[in-house]
Amino acid sequence: MADDGKLTSSDHAAILVAQLTAATIRKLGLGLGSNLPGRLARKVSPTVLSHLSSQTTRGVIAVTGTNGKSTTSGILSSILRTAGFTFAHNRQGANLVTGITASLIESSNWKTGIAADLCLFEIDEAALPVVAKEVKINSVVVTNLFRDQLDRFGELDTTAKLINSGININQSLAILNSDDPNVSQLAPDVEHLFFGLESVVQTASEIAADATKDISANMELSYCGKCGKEVSYTKVFYGQMGHWFCQGCDFKRPTPAIVARDVEVSATQSRFKLVIDGKVEECVLPLPGLFNVYNALAAAAAAHHLGASREAIRYGMKEYSTLFGRSERMTIEGKSVIVQLIKNPAGATQALASCVKDSKAKVLIAINDNLADGRDISWLWDADFEQLASLDNATMIVSGQRAEDMAVRLKYAGISSEQISTVPKLSQALRQGIDSLKEGETLWLMPTYTNLLDLQKILKTMGYAMNCT
Numbered sequence: 001m002a003d004d005g006k007l008t009s010s011d012h013a014a015i016l017v018a019q020l021t022a023a024t025i026r027k028l029g030l031g032l033g034s035n036l037p038g039r040l041a042r043k044v045s046p047t048v049l050s051h052l053s054s055q056t057t058r059g060v061i062a063v064t065g066t067n068g069k070s071t072t073s074g075i076l077s078s079i080l081r082t083a084g085f086t087f088a089h090n091r092q093g094a095n096l097v098t099g100i101t102a103s104l105i106e107s108s109n110w111k112t113g114i115a116a117d118l119c120l121f122e123i124d125e126a127a128l129p130v131v132a133k134e135v136k137i138n139s140v141v142v143t144n145l146f147r148d149q150l151d152r153f154g155e156l157d158t159t160a161k162l163i164n165s166g167i168n169i170n171q172s173l174a175i176l177n178s179d180d181p182n183v184s185q186l187a188p189d190v191e192h193l194f195f196g197l198e199s200v201v202q203t204a205s206e207i208a209a210d211a212t213k214d215i216s217a218n219m220e221l222s223y224c225g226k227c228g229k230e231v232s233y234t235k236v237f238y239g240q241m242g243h244w245f246c247q248g249c250d251f252k253r254p255t256p257a258i259v260a261r262d263v264e265v266s267a268t269q270s271r272f273k274l275v276i277d278g279k280v281e282e283c284v285l286p287l288p289g290l291f292n293v294y295n296a297l298a299a300a301a302a303a304h305h306l307g308a309s310r311e312a313i314r315y316g317m318k319e320y321s322t323l324f325g326r327s328e329r330m331t332i333e334g335k336s337v338i339v340q341l342i343k344n345p346a347g348a349t350q351a352l353a354s355c356v357k358d359s360k361a362k363v364l365i366a367i368n369d370n371l372a373d374g375r376d377i378s379w380l381w382d383a384d385f386e387q388l389a390s391l392d393n394a395t396m397i398v399s400g401q402r403a404e405d406m407a408v409r410l411k412y413a414g415i416s417s418e419q420i421s422t423v424p425k426l427s428q429a430l431r432q433g434i435d436s437l438k439e440g441e442t443l444w445l446m447p448t449y450t451n452l453l454d455l456q457k458i459l460k461t462m463g464y465a466m467n468c469t
Contacts, residue, residue, distance in 0.1 A: 014045035038102030065143030079316030128166030196256035345382035399429035
């Protein structure tokens with residue numbers, strides 16, 4: 001657990017070793033130096049993370065959950081900069097304890113340590129209790145809970161127990177998504193701050209399409225924490241997100257303090273009314289999709305708790321610059337490309353929902369099954385790839401180690417064989433995708449995690465840098 005933050009001689013040595021290691025890695029072009037420096041630092045001084053984090057004046061805020069950790073923490077960092085805060089942030093997304101240590105050391109002076117208002121850490125769900133044993137985490141933002149990498153986490157209740165443990169270790173303030181019953185019932189014995197959606201504006205065609213959908217397709221089973229019965233809904237936004245209640249008792253969705261209403265999403269941005277303390281801010285977020293509106297709400301709730309003004313929250317959202325592979329817009333050889341990481345059914349379904357709003361979208365999906373992606377790719381059958389059938393006659397390129405599996409999935413989604421181009425090698429698939437673009441068209445590139453890392457390297461050889469790399 002954290003103490004008074006005074007650095008020991010071992011801490012000073014650990015910081016120096018880590019900073020020299022990171023500089024060497026980057027100079028030699030061997031990577032970003034986002035993990036190894038932290039691993040070495042912890043060997044030199046096991047207390048370095050605890051002591052450095054204790055030097056901040058406003059403490060530590062953590063962002064966790066299945067989807068949206070990087071985007072939520074990125075939007076929050078934009079708001080905090082606007083509001084004048086200084087902070088350390090693992091913005092490269094290395095969210096295990098070694099990566100968090102490395103990022104904190106990067107913001108430090110080897111002699112004096114860190115001079116910042118707070119630490120903003122994106123933390124992997126399983127790593128949260130590990131970090132919480134070393135760091136006093138003042139507040140924890142939880143975005144959502146969906147099935148993800150079942151070969152690593154096991155069932156959803158295992159993930160919930162890990163997050164519960166991480167919150168309870170320091171009795172942290174829990175900033176929770178009220179619309180996700182698997183999140184809003186977490187850590188009942190600590191103080192809470194809730195955020196949620198009130199209403200979404202839809203076109204007539206969207207309403208008609210929703211009427212034919214099985215809303216339970218991407219919905220995680222959720223049960224009442226009081227009586228154990230499965231919850232019901234008066235309104236569903238996506239997955240299990242919505243206005244939920246228990247038919248067996250009086251338990252229901254907590255009333256959120258931070259609310260988005262009249263949400264409108266397009267292929268490139270989202271607009272909504274943000275309500276805080278009864279006051280309304282008209283917000284524009286340069287990201288598509290309801291999932292990103294939830295991410296923005298989570299960031300707004302955390303920023304409000306930290307004392308940021310409503311104006312700073314609105315402006316910080318508007319000026320947000322996308323992170324590595326998270327709805328990242330690029331111009332490659334004068335052509336438009338959007339890169340959106342996909343890794344589980346709920347996230348992929350929402351990414352696809354944004355893609356099909358673009359009538360001139362071209363699609364490249366790259367699927368790997370390395371350890372970092374999750375070995376089990378059965379999730380492809382739970383994601384709503386059927387949405388792509390609305391892109392009439394569009395060629396869809398599939399790539400990666402499991403390109404053939406993705407091609408089969410698209411065939412079952414109603415995409416004709418003539419529309420599917422199977423190109424396992426990502427560099428060749430990218431070349432084909434870019435060359436095929438006509439004026440006004442955009443390549444929507446949806447890779448799994450290790451494909452995203454490969455894409456970053458490929459683009460670097462072409463003279464392009466992705467964000468935060």
